[in-house]
Each structure stands twice: as structure tokens, then as C-alpha cells.
Amino acid sequence: INHFKDEMSIYEHQYGEEKVETKPFEKLDFLMNMPHYSTKPFKLTSEEITNYTDDEMRVIINECIKHCLRGDVFQIVPSRRFSRTFEGDDFQIYRALRSVNPSPYMFYFDYEKYHIFGASPEKQIAIKGNMAEIHPIAGTFRRTGDDEKDAELARELLADPKESAEHVMLVDLARNDLSRSSDVVKVETFKEVQFYSHVIHLVSKVTGKMTSGVNPLQLVADTFPAGTLSGSPKHNAMSIINRLENVNRHIYGGAIGYMDFNGNFNHAIAIRTFMSKNNTLFYQAGMGVVAKSVVETEMAEIKLKLGALRKALEVAVEI
Numbered sequence: 001i002n003h004f005k006d007e008m009s010i011y012e013h014q015y016g017e018e019k020v021e022t023k024p025f026e027k028l029d030f031l032m033n034m035p036h037y038s039t040k041p042f043k044l045t046s047e048e049i050t051n052y053t054d055d056e057m058r059v060i061i062n063e064c065i066k067h068c069l070r071g072d073v074f075q076i077v078p079s080r081r082f083s084r085t086f087e088g089d090d091f092q093i094y095r096a097l098r099s100v101n102p103s104p105y106m107f108y109f110d111y112e113k114y115h116i117f118g119a120s121p122e123k124q125i126a127i128k129g130n131m132a133e134i135h136p137i138a139g140t141f142r143r144t145g146d147d148e149k150d151a152e153l154a155r156e157l158l159a160d161p162k163e164s165a166e167h168v169m170l171v172d173l174a175r176n177d178l179s180r181s182s183d184v185v186k187v188e189t190f191k192e193v194q195f196y197s198h199v200i201h202l203v204s205k206v207t208g209k210m211t212s213g214v215n216p217l218q219l220v221a222d223t224f225p226a227g228t229l230s231g232s233p234k235h236n237a238m239s240i241i242n243r244l245e246n247v248n249r250h251i252y253g254g255a256i257g258y259m260d261f262n263g264n265f266n267h268a269i270a271i272r273t274f275m276s277k278n279n280t281l282f283y284q285a286g287m288g289v290v291a292k293s294v295v296e297t298e299m300a301e302i303k304l305k306l307g308a309l310r311k312a313l314e315v316a317v318e319i
Helices: 023-032 054-070 091-100 147-159 161-179 216-222 234-244 295-318
Strands: 079-087 105-110 114-120 123-128 131-134 137-142 182-195 199-210 255-259 265-269 273-277 280-286
Touching: 054 234, 054 295, 079 295, 091 105, 091 114, 091 295, 105 255, 114 255, 123 216, 123 255, 131 161, 137 147, 137 161, 137 295, 147 161, 147 182, 147 199, 161 182, 161 199, 161 216, 199 216, 199 295, 216 265, 280 295
Parallel strands: none
Antiparallel strands: 079 280, 105 114, 114 273, 123 131, 123 265, 131 199, 137 199, 182 199, 255 265, 273 280
């Protein structure tokens, strides 16, 4: 299924002299062409509200810059939460999100009393056998949709000293996290440009060969939460975030994915993610603040990161 192009391909394998049966395909064609009407159409019932006014958010960003200048942290990632009320089936948003923002991690979890769904571009951690990897994303520019302009913006992103410094710090943090339970740590790829529906990101790949006898859960603990959602050094950054932010983050910035009985993991960071509870949608985004940050640029980064989620809400209303 290609959710980006709204296309589905169906295959049937034929072995030897077997005759291909056409009836199953005829039935599928009939079912797919039947009119479908959602029993619970989606409708937004309020305007967007946020836990901070723009001016309050500017104060927080300035406070974070001061902490960086004092040397308390090298980088810190404050966040802002938004919410809207709705009626109907929130699964329509997820359907829209798959087309609007196809991403490496797509998920919808129904916990009865609340739902968590999203389209995350970033790996929290993956472990297979004795190898672990983290893909830090740091560095964000808007995407225009024009290939030539986007290519130019990608070059500007690579050359931007603030974005580059932020990325280097977080790659270093990923190396440090993995090294706690790994013998060999490598940066496999560095500052690779990746294009998403609404943004352009810089992405690296850091791998670690786990120390013999280490429980994979220990490595998961060593690397959580992601530096890209907290800052560096982590403990100091999280202490400042805990003091500055007026609501708990809940699922935002957490990890979502699977683990198996052999110790293999594949977890995404819960970003570009909705939490739906009591007919209210909650969604959140942060910005990486360093000493040289410009307040209005950081404010704009929030808007960029939430662009796909807001677009999905618009599309869901039309389904």
C-alpha cells in the first residue's frame, strides 16, 4: 500500500501449472468500488488552544538562552502543547496523516479510554542482536514544495552554524549514551539531509556494538529520553524543563514501538503525535535552544513541526 499516492497493489503467486483464479480479484474489485460512508464522521468543535501565549513562550525561550549562556546546559528543548475538541471518529485523522505526512513510523494505538497515534520521523532506539542504533534528528528548515527551492534550503540548512552546532551536540550525546553499554560506537552517517512533507531535517546514524552480557533493557534506559527532546547535558536540561513547563509531557517525547523475547527493540520517539482523550486532541512540539538562538526563529520552528498535524486535521474533516 502506497499511502502517499493512495495506491494499493495486489499480487497473487502462481506455482507451476496452477491456474489463476479470477474470482477473488473480482470480489475485491467489487468490495473496493462499493460506496463507503463513515459511521462517525470527524468534526472539530473548537479553535486551537495552547498552554502558553506567544509572549509567555518567548519568555521561556529567553530563559533557556540565559541558561545556555551561563553554561548550565549546551542545549535545551522546551515544548509547547496545543489542543482542540472534536466529535466523531479520531481514526479519520490517522487516515489523513498517512497521506499528509508518510513517515518511517506510523502508529495508532487504541487503549479504549484514550488513543495515541502519529507519524514519527525519528528513531528512539533500535536493537538487533548485539547492535544498537540511534538516529538523532536536529536541524529543521521549512519545506516549500518546490524542488529547486527545497534543494537551496537544504544547502542553507547544512551551512547554518546554529543548526550545525546543535546537531553536533546531539550526535555527541547519542555517542555518549550508547557508549555506556557498548564496546564500539561509530557515527555511520553524519548530517544527512532528509525531506519530509512539511520540513527538511538533518539526520545522523550512530551505532553501538553492545558489551557482552549487557541486558538490552539497560541500553534502552541509558538512551532514554532522547537528547533531541531534552537537551545536553540531559539531567540539567530536564531539571530546567521540569521547572519551566506548566504541564507534564505525558506521551510527548516518550518511546513507542515493540520489543521481543530475544531482546530486539524498535522504538520511535513520540513526536508528530496526537493523544486523543475525552474528545480532546493533544499535540505538542519543541525547539532546540542554544546560546545563539533567535527567539522568533525558535517560535517558527514549533509551527513548522506541527504543520503536518494541523494539515491532517483539515483533511480529516473532509473524509
